Amino acid sequence: MPAPATPYRIEALGKTHERAAFTCGSAALDRYLQQQARQDAEKSVAAPFVLTTPPARQVLGYYTLSASLVNASELPNTLAKKLPRHPQLPVTLLGRLAVDQSMKGKGIGQLLLMDALRRSLEAATHIAAMAVLVDAKDDAAQAFYRHFSFLPLHEQPRRLFLPMKTVVGLFDD
Numbered sequence: 001m002p003a004p005a006t007p008y009r010i011e012a013l014g015k016t017h018e019r020a021a022f023t024c025g026s027a028a029l030d031r032y033l034q035q036q037a038r039q040d041a042e043k044s045v046a047a048p049f050v051l052t053t054p055p056a057r058q059v060l061g062y063y064t065l066s067a068s069l070v071n072a073s074e075l076p077n078t079l080a081k082k083l084p085r086h087p088q089l090p091v092t093l094l095g096r097l098a099v100d101q102s103m104k105g106k107g108i109g110q111l112l113l114m115d116a117l118r119r120s121l122e123a124a125t126h127i128a129a130m131a132v133l134v135d136a137k138d139d140a141a142q143a144f145y146r147h148f149s150f151l152p153l154h155e156q157p158r159r160l161f162l163p164m165k166t167v168v169g170l171f172d173d
Helices: 027-042 108-124 139-147 164-171
Strands: 009-012 047-052 061-071 088-099 131-135 151-153 156-163
Touching (some): 009 108, 027 047, 027 061, 027 088, 047 108, 061 131, 088 108, 108 164, 131 164, 156 164
Parallel strands (some): 088 131
Antiparallel strands (some): 047 061, 061 088, 151 156
Protein backbone atom coordinates (compact mmCIF):
# COMPACT_ATOMS: atom_id res chain seq x y z
CA MET A 1 0.00 0.00 0.00
CA PRO A 2 2.18 2.89 -1.10
CA ALA A 3 1.26 6.40 -0.03
CA PRO A 4 -0.10 8.67 -2.77
CA ALA A 5 2.38 10.89 -4.63
CA THR A 6 2.24 14.49 -3.35
CA PRO A 7 4.67 17.38 -2.87
CA TYR A 8 4.40 16.64 0.85
CA ARG A 9 6.23 14.20 3.05
CA ILE A 10 4.68 12.57 6.11
CA GLU A 11 7.21 11.02 8.46
CA ALA A 12 7.84 10.30 12.11
CA LEU A 13 8.54 13.44 14.13
CA GLY A 14 12.29 13.97 14.44
CA LYS A 15 14.66 16.35 16.17
CA THR A 16 15.20 18.41 13.01
CA HIS A 17 11.52 19.22 12.44
CA GLU A 18 10.66 22.87 13.06
CA ARG A 19 7.65 22.96 15.39
CA ALA A 20 7.80 26.38 17.05
CA ALA A 21 5.83 28.29 14.40
CA PHE A 22 3.02 25.71 14.13
CA THR A 23 -0.41 27.18 14.83
CA CYS A 24 -3.65 25.41 14.05
CA GLY A 25 -6.13 27.53 16.01
CA SER A 26 -6.17 25.24 19.07
CA ALA A 27 -3.72 26.24 21.78
CA ALA A 28 -3.78 22.71 23.22
CA LEU A 29 -2.86 21.09 19.88
CA ASP A 30 -0.17 23.71 19.21
CA ARG A 31 1.32 23.26 22.68
CA TYR A 32 1.29 19.47 22.35
CA LEU A 33 3.34 19.55 19.14
CA GLN A 34 5.71 22.23 20.39
CA GLN A 35 6.32 20.93 23.92
CA GLN A 36 5.16 17.33 24.40
CA ALA A 37 5.16 15.31 21.15
CA ARG A 38 8.89 14.51 21.08
CA GLN A 39 8.81 13.33 24.69
CA ASP A 40 5.79 11.11 23.97
CA ALA A 41 7.63 9.61 21.00
CA GLU A 42 10.80 8.97 23.01
CA LYS A 43 8.78 7.28 25.77
CA SER A 44 6.66 5.28 23.28
CA VAL A 45 3.46 6.85 24.60
CA ALA A 46 2.40 8.08 21.15
CA ALA A 47 3.81 8.00 17.65
CA PRO A 48 3.65 11.52 16.16
CA PHE A 49 3.82 11.89 12.38
CA VAL A 50 4.38 15.26 10.72
CA LEU A 51 3.73 16.70 7.29
CA THR A 52 6.37 18.89 5.63
CA THR A 53 7.23 20.13 2.15
CA PRO A 54 10.84 19.02 1.57
CA PRO A 55 13.43 20.32 1.75
CA ALA A 56 11.75 22.59 4.34
CA ARG A 57 11.49 21.06 7.82
CA GLN A 58 8.62 23.23 9.11
CA VAL A 59 5.68 21.15 10.37
CA LEU A 60 2.49 21.95 8.44
CA GLY A 61 0.33 19.26 10.01
CA TYR A 62 0.57 16.29 12.31
CA TYR A 63 -1.21 13.35 13.87
CA THR A 64 -0.48 10.80 16.58
CA LEU A 65 -1.16 7.08 16.77
CA SER A 66 -1.10 4.74 19.75
CA ALA A 67 -2.49 1.41 20.86
CA SER A 68 -5.68 1.51 22.91
CA LEU A 69 -8.74 -0.44 23.97
CA VAL A 70 -12.45 0.09 23.58
CA ASN A 71 -15.14 -1.44 25.76
CA ALA A 72 -17.13 -3.90 23.68
CA SER A 73 -20.33 -2.61 25.33
CA GLU A 74 -19.74 0.79 23.67
CA LEU A 75 -19.87 -0.65 20.14
CA PRO A 76 -23.09 -0.85 18.14
CA ASN A 77 -24.80 -4.22 18.67
CA THR A 78 -24.63 -5.06 14.97
CA LEU A 79 -20.83 -4.95 15.13
CA ALA A 80 -20.36 -6.29 18.66
CA LYS A 81 -22.25 -9.51 17.94
CA LYS A 82 -19.78 -10.33 15.12
CA LEU A 83 -16.76 -9.98 17.42
CA PRO A 84 -15.32 -12.25 20.08
CA ARG A 85 -16.99 -11.81 23.45
CA HIS A 86 -14.20 -9.95 25.20
CA PRO A 87 -14.95 -7.04 27.57
CA GLN A 88 -12.40 -4.87 25.76
CA LEU A 89 -11.14 -4.94 22.20
CA PRO A 90 -7.90 -3.61 20.68
CA VAL A 91 -7.99 -0.45 18.57
CA THR A 92 -5.56 2.08 17.15
CA LEU A 93 -6.10 5.51 18.69
CA LEU A 94 -5.76 8.49 16.38
CA GLY A 95 -5.09 10.78 19.33
CA ARG A 96 -4.51 14.12 17.65
CA LEU A 97 -4.75 15.51 14.12
CA ALA A 98 -4.02 19.16 13.36
CA VAL A 99 -3.28 21.31 10.31
CA ASP A 100 -1.38 24.60 10.38
CA GLN A 101 -3.62 27.56 9.59
CA SER A 102 -1.49 28.38 6.54
CA MET A 103 -2.63 25.08 5.02
CA LYS A 104 -6.36 25.17 5.85
CA GLY A 105 -8.66 24.43 2.94
CA LYS A 106 -6.04 22.52 0.94
CA GLY A 107 -7.11 18.97 1.79
CA ILE A 108 -4.27 18.45 4.25
CA GLY A 109 -6.59 17.12 6.97
CA GLN A 110 -7.83 14.43 4.60
CA LEU A 111 -4.26 13.64 3.50
CA LEU A 112 -3.16 13.23 7.12
CA LEU A 113 -6.22 11.13 7.97
CA MET A 114 -5.67 8.77 5.03
CA ASP A 115 -2.00 8.40 5.96
CA ALA A 116 -2.98 7.62 9.56
CA LEU A 117 -5.51 5.03 8.38
CA ARG A 118 -2.97 3.46 6.02
CA ARG A 119 -0.38 3.22 8.80
CA SER A 120 -3.01 1.81 11.17
CA LEU A 121 -3.91 -0.86 8.64
CA GLU A 122 -0.26 -1.76 8.08
CA ALA A 123 0.30 -2.03 11.84
CA ALA A 124 -2.82 -4.19 12.22
CA THR A 125 -1.14 -6.89 10.16
CA HIS A 126 1.37 -7.25 13.02
CA ILE A 127 -0.51 -5.99 16.09
CA ALA A 128 -4.25 -6.63 16.28
CA ALA A 129 -6.64 -3.68 16.09
CA MET A 130 -10.28 -4.07 15.13
CA ALA A 131 -10.86 -0.35 14.49
CA VAL A 132 -9.38 3.13 14.49
CA LEU A 133 -10.71 5.28 17.33
CA VAL A 134 -10.80 9.09 17.59
CA ASP A 135 -12.02 11.57 20.18
CA ALA A 136 -13.40 14.58 18.30
CA LYS A 137 -12.63 17.76 20.25
CA ASP A 138 -15.62 19.72 18.93
CA ASP A 139 -18.55 19.62 16.51
CA ALA A 140 -16.39 20.55 13.52
CA ALA A 141 -13.95 17.70 14.23
CA GLN A 142 -16.86 15.32 14.74
CA ALA A 143 -18.33 16.35 11.36
CA PHE A 144 -14.91 15.87 9.72
CA TYR A 145 -14.63 12.29 10.94
CA ARG A 146 -18.27 11.50 10.25
CA HIS A 147 -17.67 12.63 6.65
CA PHE A 148 -15.17 9.76 6.39
CA SER A 149 -17.68 7.20 7.75
CA PHE A 150 -16.51 7.14 11.38
CA LEU A 151 -19.32 5.98 13.65
CA PRO A 152 -20.12 7.16 17.19
CA LEU A 153 -19.83 4.90 20.20
CA HIS A 154 -22.83 4.41 22.48
CA GLU A 155 -23.31 7.28 24.94
CA GLN A 156 -20.22 9.13 23.63
CA PRO A 157 -21.10 10.81 20.32
CA ARG A 158 -17.71 12.52 20.07
CA ARG A 159 -15.85 9.24 20.48
CA LEU A 160 -15.88 7.77 16.98
CA PHE A 161 -14.51 4.63 15.38
CA LEU A 162 -13.91 3.23 11.92
CA PRO A 163 -13.87 -0.58 11.71
CA MET A 164 -10.64 -1.97 10.29
CA LYS A 165 -12.74 -3.83 7.72
CA THR A 166 -13.85 -0.42 6.38
CA VAL A 167 -10.24 0.81 6.40
CA VAL A 168 -9.24 -2.24 4.34
CA GLY A 169 -11.88 -1.25 1.75
CA LEU A 170 -10.35 2.23 1.44
CA PHE A 171 -7.07 0.79 0.23
CA ASP A 172 -8.20 -2.16 -1.89
CA ASP A 173 -6.81 -1.87 -5.41
